[in-house]
Amino acid sequence: MIARIDFQSGVPVYLQIVQQVKAAAATGLIRAGDPLPSVRAMAEDLRINRNTVARAYAELESESVIETRQGSGCFLKDGGASPLRKSVRSGRLAEALDAVIIQAHHLQIPDPELQSLLVERLEAFHLRQKDHQAPRD
Amino acid sequence: MIARIDFQSGVPVYLQIVQQVKAAAATGLIRAGDPLPSVRAMAEDLRINRNTVARAYAELESESVIETRQGSGCFLKDGGASPLRKSVRSGRLAEALDAVIIQAHHLQIPDPELQSLLVERLEAFHLRQKDHQAPRD
């Protein structure tokens, strides 16, 4: 099972799926070419409607994260190149960072600590990536 | 002007106001006892519906950030310190950073660029703060 849904969070269920598939792809839990659980299977697993899963998959496809072939399933794409312009990509990341900065501000966490926390989480992220590569052999 | 609304962001307008009033309080732009702009004034300022501002103020009052006195307006309450323990606070921030890291991965933005982007956005953030504080002198 790939995803866990928090029905209390207020975050749309389909977006939770999107985020968790992206996370699984980023850390290497699933790799290019790997099939995702079928829409029906994931819906049953998470006890949600098929349509909700289908919507998540459609969103993932429109972002070029997965590829879906009618009748055979959904597969993870290789992250060859984002179709978005560089400026757009850093713009989006800047928005996300701005939100984090405001949050840090509210949590009264000083800049240097935020920066070192980023370094720490980056290291943790790459460790997870290695963990997922090893067991495959 | 306390708040700036980003209609593109998808974040509810009333929540943007809530967050920005909190931010303004945290940075000292407004202090305990200071009056907030009237609902009508802020609505005209931001060119949004009065209901939206009223809702933001209601939310702020329910969180005990502000206090409304019948007939005279809304005022900032004191109580600046975050009640959360340090570990809880950085834990929350870590979650937010993890999400950003995953996003950066899918946007194919390398670690060093992410880090320098953080520095850049932090500088922009503090510049904005100064802009707000200057007119007060």
Next chain:
Amino acid sequence: MIARIDFQSGVPVYLQIVQQVKAAAATGLIRAGDPLPSVRAMAEDLRINRNTVARAYAELESESVIETRQGSGCFLKDGGASPLRKSVRSGRLAEALDAVIIQAHHLQIPDPELQSLLVERLEAFHLRQKDHQAPRD
């Protein structure tokens, strides 16, 4: 009424709406900032379900053609800059052209005629654009 649906064509209804809104935007029938018919209104107009229209609008938003603000409606964006890379954009157009070329081949229309037909349709397109600009004054 902006769209006409052909239920016989086999083309998904939501895609027909997407195409027709794009066409209306391209020819200047609707302009940047103009509101689109509400989801409910268009659904009633076309006698289809609200969700189908909503899906079309969602697709249009994900392609940056329109902007939707909760509670106030959907508005045409100004076509400032496509977020896609230049290479991706011409790649997509190349795919569309390849399909046309194959079709021309099946219809046994020689290359020079295809090329002059393109010129002709381009002229017709720009004429339509002018037509839509004039009546506004």
Next chain:
Amino acid sequence: MIARIDFQSGVPVYLQIVQQVKAAAATGLIRAGDPLPSVRAMAEDLRINRNTVARAYAELESESVIETRQGSGCFLKDGGASPLRKSVRSGRLAEALDAVIIQAHHLQIPDPELQSLLVERLEAFHLRQKDHQAPRD
């Protein structure tokens, strides 16, 4: 090899085969009376399901493009000329071109570039045709 499948395109695989067999017939790659590859051979060639090839052949037979003889395979029928009148044919192509023009507009690709892209894709198309015909000699 008669067909090349583009799994990314979203066009049903069986339709791609239908179109490409028609194209092969139109360009003279295969001629009246020629045998088509067996269902099994083509399926292995293209790494797709036999059912998919069978469906394509069924479609082609129902359109009288090919003929199946029990036990000996499928053969191309004659009857090359398009039955449509010239005006109808260019009318259909005009519709397709209009759609491409609208797409080019949204992709912000200027007219001259669209025209030169057409020339480029036409060349690529004819190159592919030659590649197919060469091995025949």
Next chain:
DNA sequence: GTGGTCTAGACCACA
């Protein structure tokens, strides 16, 4: 079996 589309209707969030 797979995913895609559409309908009908409920409920929520926002202005």
Next chain:
DNA sequence: GTGGTCTAGACCACG
């Protein structure tokens, strides 16, 4: 009033 999300269930296209 606006759009967004989710469910339930039907039907189609594809492999």
